[in-house]
Amino acid sequence: MNPVNKTSTSALSKTEQDSINTVTQKITQHSNELRQRYRLLNYQNLIGASVMTVSVTGMIVMGVLYVKGLIPGWLCIVVNALLTSLIHELEHDLIHRLYFRKQPLAHNLMMLLCWITRPGMPSPWLRRELHFHHHKESGTETDVEAWITTSGSPWGAQRLLKLVDGFIFGIVNALFAPTWREKIRLTLKVLRLNAPLGLLYWGCWYLFLGYHFYEWASSLAGITHEPSPAMSMIMSVVNSAVVFIIAPNIIRQFCLFFVSSNIHYFGDVMPRNPLQQTQVMNPWWLWPFQLFCFNFGSTHCIHHFVVKDPFYLRQMTAPFAHKVLAEAGVRFNDFGTYKRSNRYSLSAQKV
Structure with a gap:
């Protein structure tokens, strides 16, 4: 590991704390003004429930249309990836208890x-x-x-694998642990974090990849492959699941992790200092990724200063918030983070 120029971890200076307070107050005031201007924004529970209803219903409708052969698979994948990006934003807000805080049944549903x-x-x-x-x-x-x-990791095959398939990365990482005790502990941890839905999700994905790779390899070798009726039925279900929910989420998760891991700084930031925690990344060429994570790179920095605003309000406050963030010294489009493994210091070496 190469040496890294560490930022001091001492307490925030008065100037830094004043800057943080100013950013928070200005953005909060602006979002409150938007709530007064657009009364619908005050019905936060209704908006959250409506977005959830539309998103889940939309996913189901797209899945049914695909199964009935009325739309191509790629269209179902793209639309459902967009809808799951909305659902991810809802989950993020729910984690902060922004919807149905006093109604646990609706909140947990x-x-x-x-x-x-x-x-x-x-x-x-x-x-x-x-x-x-x-x-x-x-x-x-x-x-x-x-x-x-993947924040803090150097760019390369290992980080790319972790972005594409965190489950396999976790298992491989566990198998390379120095002792058998550690191998077993880390493997069980990966399984626990993914149980039960994740194990079914990744299991279907690997079955899909393995089966179609076998078919492809058999055709190259000139081997006729005739699946049994039971296998044909299983693969029909697996293929539909991949188009309906698995492939959309793999696209969404890759885009989210790629954007998120590059806007967050890691390793040499001052604790509890949002001025150093994130940057704003909004170049035009990032839009294919931003599309599937609901403009995360442009708006997530706002959330580190103001956590009480739901995702749609962050989109509305972004033009104003960007000016306030820039005035406070928050970085914009610091592409050097790719070479610095997310280190905040501009002179930090790749680790």
Whole structure:
């Protein structure tokens, strides 16, 4: 590991704290003004429930249309990837209890729907603990959520694998542990984090890949492959599941992790200092990725200063918030982070 120029981890200076307070106050005031101007924004529970209903219904409708042969598979995948990006934003808001805070039945029902429609992720109840810690210690060595999304890792095949398939990466990482005790402990941890929905999700994905690779290899070798009726039925279900929910989530998760891991700084940031935790990334060429994570790179920095605003309000405040963030010294489009493994220091070496 190469040496890294560490930023001081001492307490925030008065100037820094004043800057943070100013950013938070200005953005909060602006969002409150938007709530007064557009009265619908005050019905936060209704908006959240409506977005959830439309998204889940839309996914089901697209799946039915695909199964009936009325739309091509690629259209179902793209639309459902967009809808799951909305559901991810809802989960993020729910983790902060922004919908149905005083109505646990409705709140937990929405949490469950978030998990069912995005089964490759750990449960949102488990993620809540990790996410709250992420806000407290963002970019530090104990920030598990940042590590999961590859922040702090050097760019290469290993980081790319982790972005594409975190489950396989976790298993491979466990198998390379120095002792058998550690191998077993890490493997069981990966299985626990993914149980039960994630195991079914990844199992279907690997069955899909393995089966079609076998078919492809057989055709190249000139071998006729005739699946049994039972296997044909199983693969029909698996193929539909891949188009309906698995492939959309793989696209969404890759785009989200790619954007998130590059806007967060890691390893040499001052604890509890949102001025250093994230940057704003909004170049035109990032839009194919932003599309499937609901403009995360442009708006997530706002969330580190103002957590009480739901995702749609962050989109509305972004033009104003960007000016305030820039005035406070928050970085915009710092592409050097790709070479610095997310280090905040501009002179940090790749690790």
